[in-house]
Amino acid sequence: MVRVQAKTDRRSSLASPDQQAAPRQRWILYETTIVLLITFVPLLLAPFLPSIAGLLELIALSFPIIYLFAEKLARHRPWRELGIKRHGFIADLAANWRLFLAVVIVLQLIPVTLYYLLLPDALSHTSGRVPQFSNLGILIPLILVLTLREELVFRGLFQERFSWFIGQLPAIVGVSVLFALSHLSSGAPVIVGVDVGFVFLDSVVYGLIFSRSRNVFCGLGCACGGRYHRPRVAAHRLTGYRVMLISGSDENLVRALTLNASQLFGKLTFLST
Numbered sequence: 001m002v003r004v005q006a007k008t009d010r011r012s013s014l015a016s017p018d019q020q021a022a023p024r025q026r027w028i029l030y031e032t033t034i035v036l037l038i039t040f041v042p043l044l045l046a047p048f049l050p051s052i053a054g055l056l057e058l059i060a061l062s063f064p065i066i067y068l069f070a071e072k073l074a075r076h077r078p079w080r081e082l083g084i085k086r087h088g089f090i091a092d093l094a095a096n097w098r099l100f101l102a103v104v105i106v107l108q109l110i111p112v113t114l115y116y117l118l119l120p121d122a123l124s125h126t127s128g129r130v131p132q133f134s135n136l137g138i139l140i141p142l143i144l145v146l147t148l149r150e151e152l153v154f155r156g157l158f159q160e161r162f163s164w165f166i167g168q169l170p171a172i173v174g175v176s177v178l179f180a181l182s183h184l185s186s187g188a189p190v191i192v193g194v195d196v197g198f199v200f201l202d203s204v205v206y207g208l209i210f211s212r213s214r215n216v217f218c219g220l221g222c223a224c225g226g227r228y229h230r231p232r233v234a235a236h237r238l239t240g241y242r243v244m245l246i247s248g249s250d251e252n253l254v255r256a257l258t259l260n261a262s263q264l265f266g267k268l269t270f271l272s273t
């Protein structure tokens with residue numbers, strides 16, 4: 001009896017009081033699944049529909065955020081249920097400092113070492129295509145906005161909602177698989193596999209931090225810290241500048257934003273008409 005109670009206590013420790021009291025109506029699961037499909041299906045279709053690929057990626061980028069805040073307002077959900085907390089960031093980060101160091105340092109140094117020892121061509125390739133960016137005023141806000149978007153969508157929305165029905169650990173693993181697949185890019189299978197594998201591990205740690213802190217800003221701090229150490233980079237063009245986005249950002253989702261600002265504004269104008 002004591003052993004069963006101990007297991008129950010450990011499981012409940014992964015859930016906050018807000019989550020334990022969260023509504024578990026089946027239609028919320030269906031609704032969240034539909035949002036998930038609208039987010040990822042356009043990414044699967046984009047390579048086969050190049051003429052509207054930018055529009056599809058823009059839908060995938062914006063729809064879950066629009067849904068998240070519209071649903072919050074319509075159902076009067078508290079901000080903390082989305083992982084947005086006004087206070088306690090330092091305390092939450094301090095309580096998860098081991099996980100923070102793991103994702104910011106350990107999980108960033110391991111792929112560097114693997115590239116250096118086993119995949120030198122990959123390391124030279126990634127370092128060779130790192131451009132010189134000319135405006136930190138664009139780079140830093142862009143990283144912050146995209147990282148916050150990732151934390152809100154993958155942790156505040158998908159992980160939070162699915163955990164109501166399948167539990168925290170399965171939700172963390174499942175969402176991390178989707179998070180990793182959203183970072184797929186062209187390249188040698190071994191290099192892509194290593195890259196996606198470490199993105200998955202990063203996401204698992206982000207998910208654990210969120211499950212313990214219920215604070216997306218902790219994940220934001222960890223993700224931004226990791227971006228400044230990870231050697232995997234993707235170069236994009238934005239408003240005439242060549243800027244550097246550290247890998248871990250959603251390369252497929254943000255292509256509509258980063259390829260060319262004028263194209264983006266044209267798509268936005270099309271959508272508004």
